[in-house]
Each structure stands twice: as structure tokens, then as C-alpha cells.
Amino acid sequence: MSGRLEGRRAIVTGAGSGIGAAVAKRLAADGARVFTCDLKGEVDHLADVTVEGASAALVEAAVEAMGGLDTVVPCAGIAAFSPLEGHTDAYFRQVLEVNxxxxxxxxxxxxxxxKQAGNGRIVTIGSTTSTYGDEGLCAYSASKHAVLGFTKSAAAELGPHGVTVNCVQPGAIDTPMTAPAFEEMPEYRTFWENKAPLRRLGRPEDIADVIAFLCSDDARFMSGHGLWVDGGAMVRH
Ligand SMILES: NC(=O)c1ccc[n+]([C@@H]2O[C@H](COP(=O)([O-])OP(=O)(O)OC[C@H]3O[C@@H](n4cnc5c(N)ncnc54)[C@H](O)[C@@H]3O)[C@@H](O)[C@H]2O)c1
Structure with a gap:
């Protein structure tokens, strides 16, 4: 539905690749002004979001560029796959810092x-591992469970100001994050394709379209949700 985000002013992080890039494109296609951030790539604002003060500077730059801010979609994230005993303190902290x-x-x-906008929208990116765990994912699933918990409490706190906060939980999506693992272990790719009743990996656009809906007025009475967007994979976890 083109134009449904007309007038919205959004920050999207991780917008240089994968899901974040698709989100930036989709929100803009729906009429939003979008201020993009990433470590690298063709974005409005280059920054490492883990650096203290980086998010305040990002918000300031976005508000200046767009004349305000009512939508935030933090997509920057890192994959992390390692056996528990290979998790150093620094590794565990880094995963939590970014995600x-x-x-x-x-x-x-x-x-x-x-709050000032009165109809703010925040969509965080969890994972199916915000709900379940798996081998090799101690740090990653801890970070993603925590994002879902954070989302729910932020929804409780910001709701009285008209702000909705939801968490999209993607299944296995074909992006530069997952490509090396799928290339190295084709059986892992096949496993996820078969696990999903829809029998395929997700595409970044599958996630971006749901996020655009959550940013729209159609989703005005939804808040505090974790939504699996996984081709149905989790129905038989
Ligand atoms: N791809 C999947 O299967 C999948 C599944 C579930 C959840 N997710 C989540 O979706 C989000 C996006 O993942 P993706 O698959 O698009 O990955 P991606 O690697 O394609 O994109 C992630 C982007 O985040 C940026 N980024 C990483 N660390 C950053 C930092 N410190 N500062 C600024 N930017 C930084 C990277 O440069 C990259 O452009 C992540 O939070 C990821 O955990 C992905």
C-alpha cells in the first residue's frame, strides 16, 4: 500500500546490508523519510552503534536532517556461532553490545x-532464538531473548505516550550474515528450508514488509509483541 508511511521520519541501523537495507528501501517506498546508519556502505550516517555516545549523535543527526523523528528500527546485529567453552568474556560481551x-x-x-510525536513506532529485531535456544548459540540467543524482554518493557513504558514497540523475530533469512554458513554447510540450508512449512529460506523483503506494517497506522493497537516471521518454521520446533 504505497504512501501509508507518508510523513514518518525513521532511523534504520544496519541499513548497509541484508534486512536493514530492505527495511530502509521498503519504508521509503511507503513514503517515509529514512535516515540510514551502518558501519559501512552507502548510508547517511557511518557509525559503530556500540560506541558510547554514538546513538545520541545518530539521533541528533537524524532529527536535524529530517526535522523530527517518530520511527526507529535498529537492525544492526552480528551473528555468533561458537560452542559454549569457546565463548570468551570478550566474545560474549561483544555479542551483547551489538545485539x-x-x-x-x-x-x-x-x-x-x-513521545513528542505522539504516534511513535519502534520495531526491534529479535530472532526465533528470542524464544528458543540451540547449540552454539549461547551468546546470540541470550542477546535475542533479552531484546524481546526489552521490547516488552519498553512497550509498557512508552505506550502511554502513544508509542508502540514490537519485536520481529526472523527465521533463517538469506542475507550476507547467513550466506557463509549456508555455503559452508549446505545441509544447514536444506534443514531450514525443510523446517519451514513454506519450504524456503526467508528473503530480507519478507521481514521488511512486516516491519513496514508495524510502522503503519494499521498496526496502531499492536504493542509488546514478538512476531515470528519464519515461514512457519517454529510451529514444529
Ligand atoms: N539473517 C538471518 O537469518 C537473521 C535471523 C534472525 C535475526 N536476524 C537479525 O537481523 C538483523 C540483521 O541481520 P542481517 O541478516 O541483515 O545481517 P547483515 O550482516 O546482512 O546486516 C547487518 C548489518 O549490521 C551492521 N552492523 C553490525 N555491527 C554494527 C555496529 N557495531 N554498528 C553499526 N552497524 C553494524 C553490519 O555492518 C551490516 O551491514 C540482525 O540483528 C540479526 O541478528 C537475522
Whole structure:
């Protein structure tokens, strides 16, 4: 539905690749102004979101460029696959820093603007591992469970100001994050294709389209949700 995000002003992080790039494109196609951030790539704002003060600077730059801010979609994230005994302290902290702490900081630093807007929208990116665990994913699933918990509490706190906060939980999506693993282990790709009743991996657009809906007025009475967008894979976990 073209034009349904007309007038919205959104920050999208991780917009240089994969899901974040698809989100930026879809929100813009629906009429939103979008301010993109990533470590690299053709974005409006190059920054490492884990650096202290980076999210405040990002919000300031976005507000200046767009004249306000009502929508935040933090897509920056890292994959992390390692046996528990290979998890060093630094590794565990780094996964939490990118996938959780940076999300918290951006939401905190944007909150005042979203409250002022009166119809703010925040969509965090969890994972099916926000609900389940798996071997090799101790740090990753801890970060993604925490993002879902953070989403619910932020929804409780920001709701009285008209801000909705939801968490999209993608299944296995074909992006530069997963490509090396799928290339190295084709059986892993086949496993996920077969696990999903829809019998395929997800595409970044499958996630971006749901996020655009959550940012739209159609989703005005939805908040605090974790939504699996996984081709149905989790119905038989
Ligand atoms: N691909 C999947 O199967 C899948 C499944 C579930 C959840 N997710 C989540 O979706 C989100 C996007 O993943 P993707 O698959 O599009 O990955 P991707 O690697 O294609 O994109 C992630 C982007 O985040 C950026 N980024 C990473 N660390 C950053 C930092 N410190 N500062 C700024 N930018 C940074 C990267 O440069 C990259 O452009 C992540 O949170 C990921 O955990 C992905």
C-alpha cells in the first residue's frame, strides 16, 4: 500500500546490508523519510552503534536532517556461532553490545522525540532464538531473548505516550550474515528450508514488509509483541 508511511521520519541501523537495507528501501517506498546508519556502505550516517555516545549523535543527526523523528528500527546485529567453552568474556560481551546494548541505547536516546510525536513506532529485531535456544548459540540467543524482554518493557513504558514497540523475530533469512554458513554447510540450508512449512529460506523483503506494517497506522493497537516471521518454521520446533 504505497504512501501509508507518508510523513514518518525513521532511523534504520544496519541499513548497509541484508534486512536493514530492505527495511530502509521498503519504508521509503511507503513514503517515509529514512535516515540510514551502518558501519559501512552507502548510508547517511557511518557509525559503530556500540560506541558510547554514538546513538545520541545518530539521533541528533537524524532529527536535524529530517526535522523530527517518530520511527526507529535498529537492525544492526552480528551473528555468533561458537560452542559454549569457546565463548570468551570478550566474545560474549561483544555479542551483547551489538545485539542488545546498542538497541537499548538507541531507543533510550530516541524516546523523547517519539513521545513528542505522539504516534511513535519502534520495531526491534529479535530472532526465533528470542524464544528458543540451540547449540552454539549461547551468546546470540541470550542477546535475542533479552531484546524481546526489552521490547516488552519498553512497550509498557512508552505506550502511554502513544508509542508502540514490537519485536520481529526472523527465521533463517538469506542475507550476507547467513550466506557463509549456508555455503559452508549446505545441509544447514536444506534443514531450514525443510523446517519451514513454506519450504524456503526467508528473503530480507519478507521481514521488511512486516516491519513496514508495524510502522503503519494499521498496526496502531499492536504493542509488546514478538512476531515470528519464519515461514512457519517454529510451529514444529
Ligand atoms: N539473517 C538471518 O537469518 C537473521 C535471523 C534472525 C535475526 N536476524 C537479525 O537481523 C538483523 C540483521 O541481520 P542481517 O541478516 O541483515 O545481517 P547483515 O550482516 O546482512 O546486516 C547487518 C548489518 O549490521 C551492521 N552492523 C553490525 N555491527 C554494527 C555496529 N557495531 N554498528 C553499526 N552497524 C553494524 C553490519 O555492518 C551490516 O551491514 C540482525 O540483528 C540479526 O541478528 C537475522
Amino acid at each position: 542488545l546494548v546498542a538497541v537499548f541505547r538507541l531507543v533510550r536516546d530516541a524516546a523523547e522525540h517519539l
